[in-house]
Amino acid sequence: MPDLVYRGGAFHADTAVEVDAGAGRILRVGPVADLASPGAAVERLEARALLPGFVNAHSHAFQRLLRGRTQWRPASVPHADFWSWREAMYAAALALSPEDVYHVSRFCFLEMLRAGYTAVGEFHYLHRDPDGRRYDDPLELAQRVVAAAAEVGIRVALLNVCYAAGGIGKPLLPEQRRFATPELDGFLDDSAVLLEAYAKESLLTIGLAPHSVRAVPRDWLKELHAWAGRRELVLHMHVAEQAAEVEECRAAYSKPPVELLAEEGVLDTRFTAVHATHISLEEAARLGGAGAGVCACPTTERDLGDGILPAEELVGAGAALAIGSDSQAVIDPFEEMRLLEYHERLRRLRRVVLTEPRNGRLEVAPALMHAGTAGGARALGIDAGRIEPGALADLVAIDLAHPSLAGWSADTLAAMLALSAPAAVVTDVWVGGRRRIEQGRHAAEAEAAAAFRRVAAQLALP
Ligand SMILES: [Zn+2]
Missing domain, CATH: 3.20.20.140 (Metal-dependent hydrolases)
Incomplete structure (x- = not known):
């Protein structure tokens, strides 16, 4: 559960997102007290807001x-x-x-x-x-x-x-x-x-x-x-x-x-x-x-x-x-x-x-x-881009403590993000409910970057 969830064009507090990990889709969205299937793990996303990917x-x-x-x-x-x-x-x-x-x-x-x-x-x-x-x-x-x-x-x-x-x-x-x-x-x-x-x-x-x-x-x-x-x-x-x-x-x-x-x-x-x-x-x-x-x-x-x-x-x-x-x-x-x-x-x-x-x-x-x-x-042609039940669980968490967002409120946050913030505010990314970026890092990053650098070093352009 993040501090805020972007839904229907605005940020909302006291909102949790329940994901069906097997289907890779969002199951339910709402107040945390109303969700949380028995036995489900609840993750608190401290000082973060959740957006559709x-x-x-x-x-x-x-x-x-x-x-x-x-x-x-x-x-x-x-x-x-x-x-x-x-x-x-x-x-x-x-x-x-x-x-x-x-x-x-x-x-x-x-x-x-x-x-x-x-x-x-x-x-x-x-x-x-x-x-x-x-x-x-x-x-x-x-x-x-x-x-x-x-x-x-x-x-x-x-x-x-x-x-x-x-x-x-x-x-x-x-x-x-x-x-x-x-x-x-x-x-x-x-x-x-x-x-x-x-x-x-x-x-x-x-x-x-x-x-x-x-x-x-x-x-x-x-x-x-x-x-x-x-x-x-x-x-x-x-x-x-x-x-x-x-x-x-x-x-x-x-x-x-x-x-x-x-x-x-x-x-x-x-x-x-x-x-x-x-x-x-x-x-x-x-x-x-x-x-x-x-x-x-x-x-x-x-x-x-x-x-x-x-x-x-x-x-x-x-x-x-x-x-x-x-x-x-x-x-x-x-x-x-x-x-x-x-x-x-x-x-x-x-x-x-x-x-x-x-x-x-x-x-x-x-x-x-x-x-x-x-x-x-x-x-x-994919059912994503929105935090609603049934949609693909493609989600992005952003860091509400990032300097570019200082002074945010629920009313100004969307405008700060859309018109002023850098992509460096992104901390965590889920695709089909599976976390691929955690605290700004991807598990394969070092190896993927090294292989890319090798190809780049060999490329000679006119
Ligand atoms: Zn093109």
Whole structure:
């Protein structure tokens, strides 16, 4: 029992959470006197508050290797951008063995757990060997990622990426050869094998991810959507991250990406558009009207100079926001959440933009917390992100004695967390009722960090 529990958009005292360890789900929530099944162990979480675990709805784990390595440009190059960053990302992708993919993913997932993420949507596009050939087991690298997640105990939605073109109507670039899924049927066959192989894993779900309108032919989209729909899988896609992508789409199809997706019938409640930084008001309305999700990755969008999500318009239109660490420039759900709001403030020269009604006024924290938890869970199709009976017991405890929270009250704590606190406030993390982070540490941390450092030391980028 913690001092406070975050539930229904606010913190509540005198609240205990009872977990069914076998099912990995929350059994009951309420005053401690009313709970505590006879003989059940009651743990007192002294000076801590309990939140739903944060959901990282968009990740490329291997990109953790790029951190710190792309923050420069040659003096002869007038500017750097997403496209020049992509060259470094391709070089890293080409350098990794299956063991490397495992070690980098494992450490990246461990860092996520420490920051309070209990689930991750891994947008997985490393499929082939460094020469572009299929591995003997075509799912070799997917299995390494899944094993890495299982080893540290994070919940993962493996979003299997379809990647067939190097631009609309263009062949793949040589440096994209590890991503190649050149035939739709072959890609769907592999996805079916993944589904079959992992059907019984409690911490794993599968989704489909056409990479982008740049990388997937238009006439594949309907079938990908239908295939996922028949199996009730989520469908994620990079959408309008870059102005150049929108221009390419307009030039080829005479319409911007979201309109194209609407025309192909892809937009619905199982669809998540990742980024959506360069969309029109009409496209925001289309996403919202379809009940689609939008995953913002503001620390990455900031790092890459992508642009700012039109969050206010999207929320106003009915889209559900989620957050993602994407390129792993930063792994911190608190920062990701608050940038949704702070970017809007800078763009609009206003305060208190993204809000939910509470106590007769409009408050920012519940809107941001929703994006960081329930919004992400919805995007990944998992029943988490809320502390309610029946939901998955993915939980995060935070340290109420942390200096960044000094002066907190039950009324101000959510705003302090959502708008000011660092991820270092996280002390304990449970996934499916099992504690994976205890007092800020993971049991496998030393070994996982050492293996990651070995891979990082061997990586030479241009
Ligand atoms: Zn991405």
